[in-house]
Amino acid sequence: MQPTTDSKKPRERAVSSDNANPTIVLNLPGFRLAVLTSAYDSLLRFDVTLSSAASLLLGTYVACVLAWNILSVVLTSLAHTAAFALISFYTFIGLAMLSMDTADEATAFKRKELQAPAARRRVLAHLNRNRLLVNVVPGDIRRRVDMNLGEASIRVGKAFVQAVPDKRKPRDIYLVRVDCGAQSATQEKHMNPVIMWDITATFGEFKQLERDLKKELKANKQSRDVKVPHISSGAVLFVQPELTDHVLNARRVRLQTFIDAVRSDPVLSSTGCLRKFCQAY
Secondary structure, eight states: OOOOHHHHHHHHHHHHHHHSOOEEEEEETTEEEEEESOHHHHHHHHHHHHHHHHHHHHHHHHHHHHHHHHHHHHHHHHHHHHHHHHHHHHHHHHHHHHHHHHHHHHHHHHHHHHHSOHHHHHHHHHHHHSOOOOOOOTTOOOOGGGSOGGGSEEEEEEEEEEOOTTOSSOEEEEEEEEEOSOSSOHHHHHHOTTTEEEEEEEHHHHHHHHHHHHHHHHHTTOTTTOOOOOSSTTOGGGGOSSOOHHHHHHHHHHHHHHHHHHHHSTTGGGOHHHHHHHTOO
16 A cells, blocks of 8 residues: 555655754743754854954954054144144243343333433443453563562552451551562553552561561571561560551551561572562462
C-alpha cells in the first residue's frame, strides 16, 4: 500500500525541522521569547555584537583624544596671541603718553619763556649762550709727585678754631697753600691744581710732621747730619689753654718758620713724610 502525497508532506516538514537549529519559544500573554537551543551559536552572536561595540567605543575615544589635543593647541596659540597683543597695546599706550608728557612740558616751558618779560628773556638767553666750561690745560702730563717741594712756596695762612666732639677743648686749624709754579706763571697756577693747591692742617698734625721727620731721618741714618727744627722751642704761647686771636697768630708765625726751615733743607724737603703732609703725591 503506497502512502499518499498528503501523508508525505508532514513527514518532510518534520525532517526539515529536525535539520534546522531548534528553538524554544515561550508564548505568554503579551510576550514571546525565542531562545536558541545551541549555546555555541548564542555565544558567537554575542561576541560579534561585543566586538562591534568595542570597535565603536575605541574609535570614539581616539576621535575625542585627537579633538581635545587639537583644541588645546588652538586655545594655547590664541591665549599667547592675545597676551602678546595686550602687552604690545599697553606698551604703545605708555610710550605715547610719555612722549605726550614730554612734548607738553617742552611746550609749557616755551610758553613760560614767551610769557616772561623781555629783560628776563635777555638774561636767560645770555646765560644759555655763555655757559661755564672747565679750563683744561692741553698736553699737561705733570703730576704733584714730580714737583720739587724744595723750590715751592709753602705759606701758612688763616687760622680758625673748630670744636671737637667728645673733647672739652677746641682745636686750631690752619690753611696751607703749596705753590710749585714759577713766579712768572701766575695765570697758570690758578687754573692748574698740579701747580698750586690748598690743604688744611691742625696744630697736632704739624707736631706729627716733626716726629715723622725725626723717625725718617733715623731710619735713613741721617739724624746726625741733619737736624729737625722744633716747633715749640722757646714759644710760651703754645701751652696757653685758650685759643685767642693773639695765640693763633703767634702759632701761625711759628709754624711758618718751621715750614720754611724744613723746605730750605735739601734733605728734609725731599722726605716722604713732607710730601704726605703737603699731599704732593
